[in-house]
Amino acid sequence: MADEKKLVEAITSMDVDFAQWYTDVVKKAELMGYSSVKGCMIFKPAGYAIWENIQKELDRRFKETGVENVYMPMFIPESLLEVEKDHVEGFAPEVAWVTYGGLNPLQERLCVRPTSETLFCDFYKDEIQSYRDLPKVYNQWCSVVRWEKETRPFLRSREFLWQEGHTAHATAEQAEERTQQMLNLYADFCEQVLAIPVIKGRKTDKEKFAGAEATYTIEALMHDGKALQSGTSHNFGDGFAKAFGIQYTDKDNKLKYVHQTSWGMTTRLIGAIIMVHGDDSGLVLPPAIAPTQVDIIPIMQKKAGVLDKAFEVKEALKAAGLRVKVDDSDKNPGWKFSEQEMRGIPVRVEMGPRDIEAGKAIIVRRDTREKTEVAIEDLATEIKAILDRMQVEMLERARAHREAHTNVATNYEEFKEVVATKPGFVKAMWCGDQACEDKIKEDTTATSRCMPFEQEHLSDVCVCCGKPAKKMVYWGKAY
Amino acid sequence: MADEKKLVEAITSMDVDFAQWYTDVVKKAELMGYSSVKGCMIFKPAGYAIWENIQKELDRRFKETGVENVYMPMFIPESLLEVEKDHVEGFAPEVAWVTYGGLNPLQERLCVRPTSETLFCDFYKDEIQSYRDLPKVYNQWCSVVRWEKETRPFLRSREFLWQEGHTAHATAEQAEERTQQMLNLYADFCEQVLAIPVIKGRKTDKEKFAGAEATYTIEALMHDGKALQSGTSHNFGDGFAKAFGIQYTDKDNKLKYVHQTSWGMTTRLIGAIIMVHGDDSGLVLPPAIAPTQVDIIPIMQKKAGVLDKAFEVKEALKAAGLRVKVDDSDKNPGWKFSEQEMRGIPVRVEMGPRDIEAGKAIIVRRDTREKTEVAIEDLATEIKAILDRMQVEMLERARAHREAHTNVATNYEEFKEVVATKPGFVKAMWCGDQACEDKIKEDTTATSRCMPFEQEHLSDVCVCCGKPAKKMVYWGKAY
Numbered sequence: 027m028a029d030e031k032k033l034v035e036a037i038t039s040m041d042v043d044f045a046q047w048y049t050d051v052v053k054k055a056e057l058m059g060y061s062s063v064k065g066c067m068i069f070k071p072a073g074y075a076i077w078e079n080i081q082k083e084l085d086r087r088f089k090e091t092g093v094e095n096v097y098m099p100m101f102i103p104e105s106l107l108e109v110e111k112d113h114v115e116g117f118a119p120e121v122a123w124v125t126y127g128g129l130n131p132l133q134e135r136l137c138v139r140p141t142s143e144t145l146f147c148d149f150y151k152d153e154i155q156s157y158r159d160l161p162k163v164y165n166q167w168c169s170v171v172r173w174e175k176e177t178r179p180f181l182r183s184r185e186f187l188w189q190e191g192h193t194a195h196a197t198a199e200q201a202e203e204r205t206q207q208m209l210n211l212y213a214d215f216c217e218q219v220l221a222i223p224v225i226k227g228r229k230t231d232k233e234k235f236a237g238a239e240a241t242y243t244i245e246a247l248m249h250d251g252k253a254l255q256s257g258t259s260h261n262f263g264d265g266f267a268k269a270f271g272i273q274y275t276d277k278d279n280k281l282k283y284v285h286q287t288s289w290g291m292t293t294r295l296i297g298a299i300i301m302v303h304g305d306d307s308g309l310v311l312p313p314a315i316a317p318t319q320v321d322i323i324p325i326m327q328k329k330a331g332v333l334d335k336a337f338e339v340k341e342a343l344k345a346a347g348l349r350v351k352v353d354d355s356d357k358n359p360g361w362k363f364s365e366q367e368m369r370g371i372p373v374r375v376e377m378g379p380r381d382i383e384a385g386k387a388i389i390v391r392r393d394t395r396e397k398t399e400v401a402i403e404d405l406a407t408e409i410k411a412i413l414d415r416m417q418v419e420m421l422e423r424a425r426a427h428r429e430a431h432t433n434v435a436t437n438y439e440e441f442k443e444v445v446a447t448k449p450g451f452v453k454a455m456w457c458g459d460q461a462c463e464d465k466i467k468e469d470t471t472a473t474s475r476c477m478p479f480e481q482e483h484l485s486d487v488c489v490c491c492g493k494p495a496k497k498m499v500y501w502g503k504a505y
Numbered sequence: 506m507a508d509e510k511k512l513v514e515a516i517t518s519m520d521v522d523f524a525q526w527y528t529d530v531v532k533k534a535e536l537m538g539y540s541s542v543k544g545c546m547i548f549k550p551a552g553y554a555i556w557e558n559i560q561k562e563l564d565r566r567f568k569e570t571g572v573e574n575v576y577m578p579m580f581i582p583e584s585l586l587e588v589e590k591d592h593v594e595g596f597a598p599e600v601a602w603v604t605y606g607g608l609n610p611l612q613e614r615l616c617v618r619p620t621s622e623t624l625f626c627d628f629y630k631d632e633i634q635s636y637r638d639l640p641k642v643y644n645q646w647c648s649v650v651r652w653e654k655e656t657r658p659f660l661r662s663r664e665f666l667w668q669e670g671h672t673a674h675a676t677a678e679q680a681e682e683r684t685q686q687m688l689n690l691y692a693d694f695c696e697q698v699l700a701i702p703v704i705k706g707r708k709t710d711k712e713k714f715a716g717a718e719a720t721y722t723i724e725a726l727m728h729d730g731k732a733l734q735s736g737t738s739h740n741f742g743d744g745f746a747k748a749f750g751i752q753y754t755d756k757d758n759k760l761k762y763v764h765q766t767s768w769g770m771t772t773r774l775i776g777a778i779i780m781v782h783g784d785d786s787g788l789v790l791p792p793a794i795a796p797t798q799v800d801i802i803p804i805m806q807k808k809a810g811v812l813d814k815a816f817e818v819k820e821a822l823k824a825a826g827l828r829v830k831v832d833d834s835d836k837n838p839g840w841k842f843s844e845q846e847m848r849g850i851p852v853r854v855e856m857g858p859r860d861i862e863a864g865k866a867i868i869v870r871r872d873t874r875e876k877t878e879v880a881i882e883d884l885a886t887e888i889k890a891i892l893d894r895m896q897v898e899m900l901e902r903a904r905a906h907r908e909a910h911t912n913v914a915t916n917y918e919e920f921k922e923v924v925a926t927k928p929g930f931v932k933a934m935w936c937g938d939q940a941c942e943d944k945i946k947e948d949t950t951a952t953s954r955c956m957p958f959e960q961e962h963l964s965d966v967c968v969c970c971g972k973p974a975k976k977m978v979y980w981g982k983a984y
Binding site: 059061062063066067068069070071074075077078094095096097098099100101102103106119120121122123124125126127128129135136138145148149152153164168169171173184185187 | 575
């Protein structure tokens with residue numbers, strides 16, 4: 027069978043070659059495909075369905091905080107991109123340029139948006155006149171393009187999907203509040219829905235967004251000990267407002283500049299899910315985000331009554347609010363089991379003629395392989411309980427993994443030793459000088475991931491230069 | 506107040522200048538804004554929220570028929586666009602070309618997708634091997650770009666949002682079945698959800714999609730008597746499959762070409778909603794698609810208890826499944842009424858201190874202005890009944906308008922007279938020769954909208970050339 031060929035060779039073990047394991051999972055779980063367009067990927071149904079669930083859940087949370095969705099053009103005229111100087115320096119080298127419309131050269135070339143601050147600013151400039159027009163709390167779901175050289179499925183590609191929120195506020199305090207609010211929303215989403223624990227903190231100036239006053243980030247640790255920036259929230263202060271002239275008349279009748287923020291999450295979250303939860307049998311999806319939560323696999327399905335019962339159970343589980351399918355393909359059950367495991371479906375239900383006769387079925391949990399025999403009438407209740415436990419335990423396990431892979435270094439020899447030998451985060455003090463970040467990166471390839479909100483005092487001096495320390499920083503090699 | 510200024514000048518009456526009325530409604534209902542990017546529009550929250558509801562409802566209906574969502578790259582290499590000859594001829598003159606990636610010229614230029622048949626074909630070529638891999642029933646929600654010269658909000662712009670379904674089937678019959686199924690789905694959606702009646706039919710060869718064997722369409726009539734193509738479904742036969750080499754091994758072990766379809770609906774549907782249902786007070790939204798269905802407008806809201814009651818009612822209506830908001834801004838009630846009317850919110854609830862004391866409120870229906878006094882505890886039930894009636898009656902009214910604006914012509918003098926003097930559809934017989942379509946277009950600017958599935962025999966001869974007639978055609982001026 028053609029289908030069987032695809033899976034029959036086992037995937038590379040993650041301990042043997044993590045990068046190859048990742049590529050194997052992406053391919054065999056049919057999450058993504060390669061396209062003829064260099065550096066651009068194809069989201070296959072199983073991959074896109076995860077993104078749809080991420081969208082649904084994030085969008086609901088956004089709207090609860092007053093976010094409204096809009097849609098801006100995908101093109102940015104070169105002159106508009108150039109208005110804010112730091113911003114254009116950061117993005118111009120990596121954008122795609124449209125120079126022809128139909129058969130005619132354009133008078134001004136347009137870049138395909140790498141991010142939309144400039145478009146939102148240009149819009150807000152006309153849209154905002156009075157304090158009554160504030161705040162503006164807009165978001166869009168779209169794709170963006172950055173002309174990357176190296177690409178990897180979900181983690182880095184020339185086009186990716188994301189949401190970008192762009193807000194304008196009357197005061198600096200309100201902008202800061204929104205920046206933090208969205209960072210917290212992102213962190214809660216990662217932990218509660220994706221079961222991925224994150225470190226919240228602030229980026230150093232070297233690592234912050236082009237044009238931002240402050241960039242906050244959530245950093246997650248993958249199974250191989252590398253860090254993944256999983257969401258960022260930027261406070262622009264009034265920098266963009268001054269560059270674009272976005273002013274409003276306040277209650278005191280004075281003309282003031284607005285204060286702005288932006289924040290985004292991308293399809294790289296799917297890469298995070300794979301690399302935090304996956305195992306050597308494939309993907310493991312947190313129940314809260316799994317497009318299919320329950321895979322019913324009939325045993326000896328040609329026997330009278332087996333498939334009928336399987337579909338009857340499916341309807342009952344569906345009615346109970348579960349996302350469920352029956353695998354009634356003509357593959358053998360063992361094959362179906364490994365396919366369900368590869369695809370990371372949280373729970374499978376096995377039921378054959380004898381089980382059905384006895385009014386029972388077997389539930390197998392994807393992450394722990396724990397098997398439970400359950401009366402058919404109790405399936406919905408039991409599965410829900412298992413999914414709830416699984417969701418919580420996946421987060422706990424990921425947190426324990428992160429704790430076990432977070433080390434401390436108080437001098438530079440130790441720091442280099444830890445980075446070289448112990449994959450994971452390194453906590454170490456920093457003087458605040460970019461030269462030390464540069465040196466650390468050059469010596470170890472580790473970068474500053476963030477200055478965590480939860481600071482600790484590990485020593486008085488910078489781990490690199492020995493001058494007085496200002497901040498504790500999480501360091502690590504990153505995707 | 507800045508807000509009041511925006512609405513204070515009344516909009517142009519639709520009978521005076523329909524095009525200006527349309528532009529006024531788009532602007533004053535805050536559906537769309539102009540951008541600095543020539544020919545590209547900004548979807549503002551009120552406009553985008555309608556699109557979100559269209560997406561939600563269409564997507565649900567798609568998935569019930571087995572559609573799976575995917576996402577393809579937004580770029581198409583020039584060589585890929587050129588594989589199918591009719592297709593490239595149709596689209597190459599109107600695409601945007603990317604020629605630079607970052608600082609470097611590209612080896613091969615890429616167009617921004619105007620539609621994605623070529624990408625799906627390129628993908629299916631590798632993805633489909635066996636009859637077991639069929640059918641593929643994929644769809645994507647995205648934006649596409651066509652370098653139009655003239656643009657109008659929602660109706661024609663260089664970038665627009667849409668969904669594009671692309672399917673591959675084992676047999677010609679299955680492809681035809683899917684083509685028809687999607688056309689019927691579109692028609693049902695337009696009628697049941699958007700309250701827009703449509704004519705289902707087939708496009709002539711002159712009007713069909715570049716590369717299609719057959720294009721089916723649904724055609725709606727706007728208030729001004731012009732037609733709007735509202736959705737299309739194409740059967741490609743095996744033309745693309747042969748051009749791209751998409752073959753599968755069938756059960757009989759023979760290598761066969763797949764049969765393909767594609768089908769799409771776009772944000773121009775929002776233009777249709779405006780032009781079918783709107784009136785001189787602004788937008789009128791069908792309840793099924795309205796982002797806000799009920800606008801509660803408190804009277805004398807500073808009086809103790811009024812706002813509390815308004816929010817209490819809001820919660821009760823929300824719990825009953827209605828989409829509802831309270832307008833507690835500091836504008837006066839009359840102002841709020843005209844704003845609610847401009848935005849097309851189907852029902853408003855007026856409640857002041859005396860109403861509240863008497864346990865009553867006033868409901869005003871947007872389309873008919875019908876007022877009903879209702880006991881507060883009956884509000885949810887009564888509003889639901891009103892919304893249901895409104896949904897049905899809006900469709901009936903639009904259908905009656907279309908019937909009243911559909912004429913018959915049996916000779917060319919009559920045809921020209923009808924097109925010149927009676928805005929609307931003209932039904933007339935046609936010989937099947939493109940020369941007659943060309944002549945009619947040149948003489949009258951009317952085009953063949955479709956050969957309806959429900960054929961009538963109006964005469965034996967073509968309305969244009971007098972030769973034997975093959976089909977009855979709906980003709981009309983179109984957006």
